Amino acid sequence: MTHVPPRGPQTTGESGPLPGTPPPVPALVAHARALPAREERDGDGGCETGERSAAGPGPGADMEAEPGPPQLWLKRRRCFLSLDRPRALLAWGPCSDPVPDPSPDRPPAPTPASGPGAYSVPVSEIITVEETEIDKKDHKSGKWQKMAKPYAFTVYYVKRSKKSCRWRCGHVTFWCTDEVLCNQWIQTLRDLIKNLTCRPKHLLVYINPFGGKRQAKRVYEQKIVPLFNLASITTDVIVTEHANHAKDSLFEINIEKYDGVVCVGGDGMFSEVLHGLIGRTQKDYGIDQNDPKASLVQCNLRIGIIPAGSTDCVCYATIGINDPVTSALHIIIGDSLSMDVSSVHHSNTFLKYSVSLLGYGFYGDVLKDSEKKRWMGLVRYDFSGLKTFLSHHCYEGTVAFLPAQHTVGSPRDKKPCRSGCFICRQSKQQLEDEQKKSLYGLANTEEVEEWKMIHGKFLAINATNMSCACPRSPKGLSPMAHLADGSLDLILVRKCSRLNFLRYLVRHTNEDDQFDFTFVEVYRVRKFQFMSRHSEEEDGDLKDLRKKHFGSICSNHQACCCSLPNSTWNCDGEILDNSAIEVRVHCQLVQLFARGIEETPKQEALS
Known part of the structure; x- marks a missing residue:
């Protein structure tokens, strides 16, 4: 009997043994003649496959295993799979001509990644990698019977829409004839994901069952829970029962055990x-929130938003869409976005924090009137808006503000805040420099603040930390406002005719410049104060200062609407009855699970 030495580890199956040894690491590329498989969709909240369909041989073509290096397959067709470690990029797709796998010490061999079925995804956007169980019925029925015993693993990843900011969970399953090669890929990708320390593992979730269309609980259970389970994220869920339930509980809960807080x-x-x-952070550090000049401490925990409300303004400004699945995927992959917060005080008393709109006059009146008509549902905002527009009230007062001299950009520079915004990154560097100077006692305490003051009659006074975009106003109240530049845009709408004010409101629904009116002024500021005429009569110092330096600034604007003593402030949808307020921007005080609005999707079919 002639003895034949074995060629290496063998994998047996119904088709017999398959000679050949697996490559040492899955950074190598597996090649074979291939055509892309069919793309499938599992539904709005589920996962999608990443392969595309193309014409080619029938289902049984090229199914039988051949001698040589182990191959990877996309369903029934052979493919290449490559991991580019320096770029942290995973690529796959069809391959027409097999080539030998490269050695572990060399870069992956060139792959045919230019075809229409080729894909790539950053490792940072891979959600998880799971070993896939083989269905014995499929294997015995003939689907895989020509291949040696198959092994499989599935890669779940973020899949972008090419036409919007919408994200979905895509998935692609690779089949392999060698168990060792399959396990190598699984372990390597899992190790890379494990090294992504920015990803949350344990979250505190608050659900408001009464907000918007009362769908928050259903949205979370049906769309978000499966994704969190897939990513191995554990949660503690609290369903709020009354107003300020979430706020009050955050002062009592041990928040150190969480990686973030999610609100639905x-x-x-x-x-x-x-x-x-x-509030909890300032309490822990002994900061008095009632002090308007206090330097607030940045919050360590990131906040995630699963939109289920009526406007979802913050979601639109931070990820570009109010889609629950998209928001959940931003949370899962651990995105981080800094955001400014404005503090509002009255007579050295803290009132509220604002991140979107602080509006006096028109928007304050709309909110106050709508609160009396909650029985009407969401349509109350349209009714109150029309009523307030027809009333056409204006309010006299004085606005004093500190211009943001060190901030790059202006409210009309046509440079919107987008993902990786240069202006926000530069502001972050300035903030870090100021913190270092303050830490070592080098801060310039002698800097003179040059305030500006404007007196007049106003239909609306709006201050925005962000664009305030929403479905009805795609560009928002201030399209060029930035999320993290340490400033806000102060918009003053002086009294004018109803027709002109209507023209101004209509500008928010189209691409035209809403600041291109003689009765509209916009400033980028770090701080501002407002005092109504009624309040000025009680504060002689401010009144004397205005008369001394500015006189009557609004003399060229003739009266055309009735003037009332006071309006109310609309602070992110909450009413503030104190008309005299002091507002200060705190640069990048909080962080969200977001990355900003992406101009164009980064992940697409390679070409």
Whole structure:
């Protein structure tokens, strides 16, 4: 009998033994003649496969295993799979001509990644990698019977829409004839994901069952829980029972055991969590929130927003869409976005924090009137808006503000805040430099603040930390406002005719410049104060200062509407009855699970 030495580890199956040894590491590329498989969709909240369909041989073509290096397959067709470690990029797709696998010490061999079925995804956007169980019925029925005993693993990843900021969970399953090669890929990708320390593992979740269309609980259970389970994220869920439930509980809960706080609801729910988290942080560090000049401490925990409200303004400004699945995927992969927060005080007393709109006059009147008509549902905002527009009230007062001299950009520079924003990154560097100077006692305490003051009659006074975009106003109140530049845009709408004010409001629904009116002024500021005429009569110092330096600034604007003593402030959807307020921007005080609005999707079919 002639003895034949073995060629290496063998994998047996119904088709017999397959000679050949697996490559040492899965950074190598597996090649074979291939055509891309069919793309499938599992539904709005589920996962999608990443392969695309193309014409080619029938289902049984090229199914039989051949001698040589182990191969990877996309369903029934051979493919290449490559891991580019320096770029942290995973690529796959069809391959027409097999080539030998490269050695572990060399870069991956060139792969045919230019075809229409080729894909790539950053490792940072891979959600998880799971070993896939083989269905014995499929294997015995003939689907895989020509291949040696198959092994499989599935890669779940973020899949972008090419036409919007919408994300979905895509998945692609690779089949292999060698168990060792399959396990190597699984372990390597899992190790890379494990090294991504920015990803949350344990989250505190607040659900507001009463906000918006009362769908928050259903949205979370049906769309978000499966994704969190897939990513192995554990949660503690609290369903709020009354107003300020989330805010109050954040002062009592041990928040150190969490990697973030998630709110399921609308902008009101986010505001509750924001106030609770900031308040808890300042309490822990002994900071008095009632001091308007206090330097607030940045919050360590990130906030995630699962939109289920009526406006979802914050979601639109931070990820570009109010889609629950997209928001959940940003949370899962651990995105981080800094955001400014404005503090509002009255007579050395803290009132509220604001991150979106602080509006006096028109928007304050709309909110106050709508609160009396909650029985009407969401349509109350349209009714109150029309009523307030027809009333056409204006309010006399004085606005004093500190211009943001060190901030790059202006409210009309046509440079919107986007993912990786240069202006926000530069502001972050300035903030870090100021913190270092303050730490070592080098801060310039002698800097003179040059305030500007404007007196007049106003239909609206709006201050925005962000664009305030929403479905009805795609560009928002201030399209060029930045999320983290340490400033806000102060918009003054002087009294004018109803027709002109209507023209101004209509500008928010189209691409035209809403500041291109003689009665509209916009400034980028770090701080501002407002005092109504009624309040000025009680504060002689401010009145004397205005007369001495500015006189009557609005003399060229003739009266065309009735003037009332006071309006109310609309602070992120909450009413503030104190008309005299002091506002200060705190640069990058909080962080969200977001990355900003992406101009174009980064992940697409390679070409």
